[in-house]
Amino acid sequence: MELIKIVPGNFAELNKLNGNFKKDTQRIRATIDTTEEKDFYIGKFPDLLFGMLKLFPNIRHHHCHQGEHKYPNRDFDIRHLGAPIKIVGDVIDTVHLVEHISLEIQCQVDDLDECSGLTCNYWEPENRFDVFIECNKPAIATFSCNFAFQLCTSMLNGTKNDFHIDEVIKMARAIEKSGEYSLHVLARLLKWSKKKTMGNLKLLEQFNFPLPWMRTAA
Ligand SMILES: [Zn+2]
Ligand SMILES: [Zn+2]
Structure with missing residues (x-):
C-alpha cells in the first residue's frame, strides 16, 4: 500500500x-x-485482522457502519455480515482496517469517545481508496493514520518494527494530556530514561505527530 x-x-x-x-x-x-x-x-487479510485484534483488542467494540448506506462501494451488499468490522472479502477490507486502527489510535491518544470513519473505493483508478476519519484535531488524526498505516503495511509485508507500539501511543497521549514537549519533563512524567524518551519522540516526529518545532508540510 502507498x-x-x-x-x-x-x-x-x-x-x-x-x-x-x-x-x-x-x-x-x-x-x-x-x-x-x-x-x-485477500490472502493476508485473516492474519492481518487477527494480528491487529491482538494489538488493539478494543477494535472488537467499534461500531462499524461501513456499507449501511448507499455509496460507491462497488457491488457488495454486506449488511448481513456480523463481524465487529464489516468484511466484504475484497481489497477494501485491508484499507478499511487501516481506518479502524486509525480511529482506535486516535481514541487512545485523544480520549475521544466516539469518532466515525468511512472507507470508499474509487471507481477509477480501481486501486485507490479514501479513508475519512472524524476528529477534534486533524493533526492528531493525521498522526494516528500515519501510524496505523505503518503498522498495517509492516504486518502485511512481514517486516518487524523496531519500536514498541504501546510506548509510541503512551508518549503521544502524555504529550496531549500535559501539553509538555520537554525531554526532561516527559521523561519524568513517563518514568522513562532520557534515551527511551528521545527514541519515542523521534518516532512521533517520523509519524507526523504535531510537535511545536515541526512545520506542517503543505
Ligand atoms: Zn468500519
Ligand atoms: Zn472511536
Whole structure:
C-alpha cells in the first residue's frame, strides 16, 4: 500500500454517506493506493485482522457502519455480515482496517469517545481508496493514520518494527494530556530514561505527530 496524501476538511458529502458523522466536526481524508494484486490482500487479510485484534483488542467494540448506506462501494451488499468490522472479502477490507486502527489510535491518544470513519473505493483508478476519519484535531488524526498505516503495511509485508507500539501511543497521549514537549519533563512524567524518551519522540516526529518545532508540510 502507498499513502498518497492526507488532507483536513469537513467533506460535507460524508454527512450523506454515514449518518454517524457529527455534522460540524472536522475530518481528514487519507488517500491510499493498494500496490499489490487482489490475491495478496485477500490472502493476508485473516492474519492481518487477527494480528491487529491482538494489538488493539478494543477494535472488537467499534461500531462499524461501513456499507449501511448507499455509496460507491462497488457491488457488495454486506449488511448481513456480523463481524465487529464489516468484511466484504475484497481489497477494501485491508484499507478499511487501516481506518479502524486509525480511529482506535486516535481514541487512545485523544480520549475521544466516539469518532466515525468511512472507507470508499474509487471507481477509477480501481486501486485507490479514501479513508475519512472524524476528529477534534486533524493533526492528531493525521498522526494516528500515519501510524496505523505503518503498522498495517509492516504486518502485511512481514517486516518487524523496531519500536514498541504501546510506548509510541503512551508518549503521544502524555504529550496531549500535559501539553509538555520537554525531554526532561516527559521523561519524568513517563518514568522513562532520557534515551527511551528521545527514541519515542523521534518516532512521533517520523509519524507526523504535531510537535511545536515541526512545520506542517503543505
Ligand atoms: Zn468500519
Ligand atoms: Zn472511536
